[in-house]
Structure formats: C-alpha cells, structure tokens
Amino acid sequence: MTVLKVRHLTTYRYRRPVGFGEHRMMFRPRDSYDQRLIEATMTISPRPSALRWVHDPFGNAVTLVRFDRDADELVFESRIAVEHFPDPIDFQSEERAKTYPFSYAPEETPDLAPYMVRQCPDPDGELERWARRFLRPGQDTPTGRLLMTLTAAIGESFVYNRRTESGTQDPLTTLHLGRGTCRDFALFMIEAVRALGFAARFVSGYLYVPTRDGPRHLGGGSTHAWVQVYLPGAGWVEFDPTNGIIGNRDLVRVAVARLPSQAVPLSGTFHGSADDELGMTVEVQVTSEDPAEG
Numbered sequence: 001m002t003v004l005k006v007r008h009l010t011t012y013r014y015r016r017p018v019g020f021g022e023h024r025m026m027f028r029p030r031d032s033y034d035q036r037l038i039e040a041t042m043t044i045s046p047r048p049s050a051l052r053w054v055h056d057p058f059g060n061a062v063t064l065v066r067f068d069r070d071a072d073e074l075v076f077e078s079r080i081a082v083e084h085f086p087d088p089i090d091f092q093s094e095e096r097a098k099t100y101p102f103s104y105a106p107e108e109t110p111d112l113a114p115y116m117v118r119q120c121p122d123p124d125g126e127l128e129r130w131a132r133r134f135l136r137p138g139q140d141t142p143t144g145r146l147l148m149t150l151t152a153a154i155g156e157s158f159v160y161n162r163r164t165e166s167g168t169q170d171p172l173t174t175l176h177l178g179r180g181t182c183r184d185f186a187l188f189m190i191e192a193v194r195a196l197g198f199a200a201r202f203v204s205g206y207l208y209v210p211t212r213d214g215p216r217h218l219g220g221g222s223t224h225a226w227v228q229v230y231l232p233g234a235g236w237v238e239f240d241p242t243n244g245i246i247g248n249r250d251l252v253r254v255a256v257a258r259l260p261s262q263a264v265p266l267s268g269t270f271h272g273s274a275d276d277e278l279g280m281t282v283e284v285q286v287t288s289e290d291p292a293e294g
Helices: 109-115 126-132 143-157 171-177 182-195
Strands: 002-025 035-045 050-055 061-066 071-084 200-207 224-231 235-240 251-257 266-271 277-289
Touching: 002 200, 071 251, 126 171, 126 182, 143 182, 143 235, 171 182, 182 200, 182 224, 200 235, 200 277, 224 251, 235 251
Parallel strands: none
Antiparallel strands: 002 061, 002 071, 002 266, 002 277, 035 071, 050 061, 200 224, 200 251, 224 235
C-alpha cells in the first residue's frame, strides 16, 4: 500500500474583473477496496457564495459553486490523499469469459447495455476493422490477451501529444491522424472494444509518474484518462492505452462515465466578452509517500 497525494491547481485570468456563473468540479476520488480517500481539501478564490455536493448518475462526487463578486482571477486548488493498493491483474474471469467471443449474463446485460452502445460514428466500419485485426481468424481468442494486445497497440501505433483545446477528438480522427491525447486514446479504445461487444467506460483521474522506475509515463502533470472494461468474474478492469498499464497501478480514479464529456474535471462560465479571457493554467503534482515513513 502506498499513499498518493495530488495537488491540482487551476487558474483562470481575465483582462478586467468579470462575473462568474456556476462552476462544476469533479476532484474528489472514488472510494473503493483498492483506493481509500484519507484527505480532501479545496481552496477557491474568490470565495464562493454557495457550495453544494451532489452525486451524478454514475455515483461520482460533484461540487457545484456559485459566486457573488467579480474578479480578474479565479483559482481552484484541490489537495487529496489516497491509500493506493495496486491490484495485480490475473484475469480471474468466469470460465465462459476467458475466451472471446462470449456473452454477458442475462442479469448483467440491462445494466451493462449503456456501456456497450457505440457513441461515435463509424460509417465504413474502419474502427471495427482496426479492432478485429487482433482476433485469431477462425478460432477463439484469449480475452485477456486480446485486451492487453489492443491496449499496447494503441500506445505503439499512435503518437501522444498534449492539446490545449478542450474536448475529445472523434476516434476516426485519432485513427486518421495517428496521434492524440490520453482522452483521445481512451475514447478510441472504448469505441474499439464496444465494436467487439465489450462493455467499456471512460475514467478520469490522475497518473503517478514514478521517475525512479525509468522512463516517464505519458500524461503526467495534468489530469489523466483511461478505460475500464467489464469482464464477468473480474469486474471493471482498468486499461491505460496511453501507457500500456493494465490494472490500477499508478492510477488515481476520480470519475467514471459513459462518455468523456460526462467526466470533465472543471467547467463553468464567466460573464464578459471573449476578449476578457487571458487564458487558463493547470498544474498537477502527484507524489507518493511510504506510510512507514510518515
């Protein structure tokens, strides 16, 4: 077990004092058997006039804030600490799911169905053909090997690059350009495995970069995104196509959703002209701490 600490600082700057609409934050990690929240604080400047918490349809913790004063700078600082238990992946799925193709049980299908429906256009079946390259023609394919190979192929076939624009690019755009961000790669993998009949969902959170272990992971220094695929008997298994990580190692899970647009870490509006906006900066630091040394 390791304690991972995250400091997430977002600063918006404006040419003159402006008013602010409601802002929506998803900074609080999800508690689970492999990740236990032990500390969470948030500092906002200017001070909000109202703050409330809600749970979204996926059970994510969402903070909603309102403001009653103008300012030329808006700052959000989140600090969290979690006990992190790396979960070794041995794909202990049910016997029927050990090879692909397989079918989900009738009692699971209604709940998994929303995560099986493809959400992005693929009129000529390009994405599905890309995914089917990893099947063994005429015979069953080991499910774990299929998903691991597909995860590795994304990281090896596409070039990672940061993009300042908000949003996530369409999977066909990622396929044609051969590059993207972690969010782009996550959506690409989700749609690829959905094309094969898997239930998959988007995960937003943070990545710990253990520099002492050699090459740096891609996607450090900002929020990160990856994928969960549901396997009967194993549950929701984590796959990070950006770094080829299988399982939760070095990943801090904050939100899960059917689509990337449903798991945006921070969003909101301001009242003014477009020229008033001077830009936004984001700083994310993820550090580890041995509890024995604390």
